[in-house]
Amino acid sequence: MAQEFHALNERAQLLLKTLVERYIADGQPVGSRALSKYSGLDLSPASIRNVMADLEDMGFIASPHTSAGRIPTPRGYRFFVDTLLTVKPLDRIEINQLEGQLQINNTQKLVASASHLLSDLTRFAGVVVTPRRSSGFRHIEFLKLAEKRILLILVTAEGDVQNRIIQTDKTYTPSELVEAANILNQNYAGCSFDEIRRRVHAELKQVQEHMSQLMAAALAAGDQAVSESAEDVVISGEVNLLGIDDLSSNMTKLRDLFNLFEHRSTLLQLLDHSSRAQGVQIFIGGEAGLQPLDECSVVTAPYEVDGKIVGTVGVIGPTRMAYERVIPIVDITAKLLSSALTLR
């Protein structure tokens, strides 16, 4: 009818934009009167009602009940962020401030502080998927803790340190441990553990029996250490979401949401999606396919090391969030994290 081809003319777009903005700002359904006041257009509420009716027909807005104003539907939000939204990038000064907040002691702390950064700045929940790591190692070392208890220290190719305790059948002397470490360090540094396993079998047939036992234990532990620390997601600032009345009105939903946070693997799947594409991605409401998130949006951006995407940062907050603020924050955080990781 009025809006042919389901296309929005300029006026309708402007009205939708101000409607979404106003709703995001104060959380109340916005009516025709408010819209006529704030749109900048010189239209009476009555005319605006016509446009609103069209927008409702097209599924961009809806009214929670008969005599309330309209609120954006997920589709309305989608259109808003895709074509209506104007983000103002952060300025240099702010960026520099942020950069100072990132701890670069080691990867764990770096990731944790990035997550905190996100949650502090947005006052929502911050999430960071820990960087994928190569399976090789840079340095390995055995340290005798007690009889038959050996501490394995493993420095990954990325310069992170893993450690675990190995229970052995036999007792090893310190020098045997050093020797074993030397063999591994000199011949196999940089290789994956699978590869090492194959080559040790092939090349070191002559190695003493008890030595190869130690090797096997080390390799198994190494495998496990690598696989355990595979990919994880670090969340912080969940508390912030308790204050959001959009979410905390439904106690059960809120609990579902927090349960989701404990379910790392599900979250991981969602966030990994985002690491396929470049740049900031936004999941609105149930778009992610997870019920607990149906009143939430997830804003994500991948981060990279040496040009390769290795993980994802993101923010989880209510669908009614200030996207124009959150988007640049997530964007910048991803970039800062990238450069902090590339540095090492």
Place this chain on the structure above:
Amino acid sequence: MAQEFHALNERAQLLLKTLVERYIADGQPVGSRALSKYSGLDLSPASIRNVMADLEDMGFIASPHTSAGRIPTPRGYRFFVDTLLTVKPLDRIEINQLEGQLQINNTQKLVASASHLLSDLTRFAGVVVTPRRSSGFRHIEFLKLAEKRILLILVTAEGDVQNRIIQTDKTYTPSELVEAANILNQNYAGCSFDEIRRRVHAELKQVQEHMSQLMAAALAAGDQAVSESAEDVVISGEVNLLGIDDLSSNMTKLRDLFNLFEHRSTLLQLLDHSSRAQGVQIFIGGEAGLQPLDECSVVTAPYEVDGKIVGTVGVIGPTRMAYERVIPIVDITAKLLSSALTLR
């Protein structure tokens, strides 16, 4: 009057006990009728009302409003747990099951799994204060990551591994790094960093300039690593508290509570209190002096290594919790943790 000297005769105690038990069981104020039915005594509601009035006078119970039953006051709970409560210890089989749940890869994981254990078993929040560690080291190592970026690996006396990256002014050769590490390992293993600092100054005046720079950096980093990892509190299962209606009715209180969880230092102070005494300790309501906890109880027990208390485990839940279940769980967890740590 009836109850002289503020002492409770047997009947009053029995009634108080069943009242608390019933209230804990179903969360409703319990009235005289219910009490007459469940106490086992053959008394009419009217007689019971007399006793209840006395109990109220003495501050053990109170009614939330005129025509509701009575609920225990903090003082009532206190008396209940101190003298009325009968805990049934867990049996061997259960303990063995629990023991299997504790990961003993390394201290961090051990502590984390203890915390999970507590929250899973009680369905409340589990807390563990990480073990105090001596400030000495067992082994130290430098690894060159890049020009002027050195990875410091530090094995504590307890066999835990700390690591951090040192930015240096000068470039060091791998052999210089090995040499530096050797000096430290051979001469100073087991000493505190303060002590090392003094002795290095005194004994190694002749050490080359750039070498002592490296030493200083290492010592500073070591100090920092030790102090950073000083004492921390690991919380898990906060989500469980969302389901407790005693707590989640007051949204603001709930938020305060969760904010407290983020405020590690405050929690630490509370939990450290507990590590003064032996055995299980219980803080009821505001006894800890923290408003956010006024509807909560904290059940704690210290754990030890070689007979010395090094930390605390605990459970935070609503005051209306099944103490007879929680207490042995906390107790056992502390003991399991003690032995798991002593093992290493």
Place this chain on the structure above:
DNA sequence: GGCCAGCACTCATCGGGGGCGAGCGCCAAT
């Protein structure tokens, strides 16, 4: 054809009032 003032209509929200029921305190009787 676009715009708009006016009007009837809907419906969530809020405050007040009445019935209900749980539980208590008191008292007189045993």
Place this chain on the structure above:
DNA sequence: ATTGGCGCTCGCCCCCGATGAGTGCTGGCC
């Protein structure tokens, strides 16, 4: 000392009517 009985107090729930925000529609104007 114990107990049945009685009156009383409140919290809870439901109903109701007033209020007000916001809509859809209509008819007239440019």
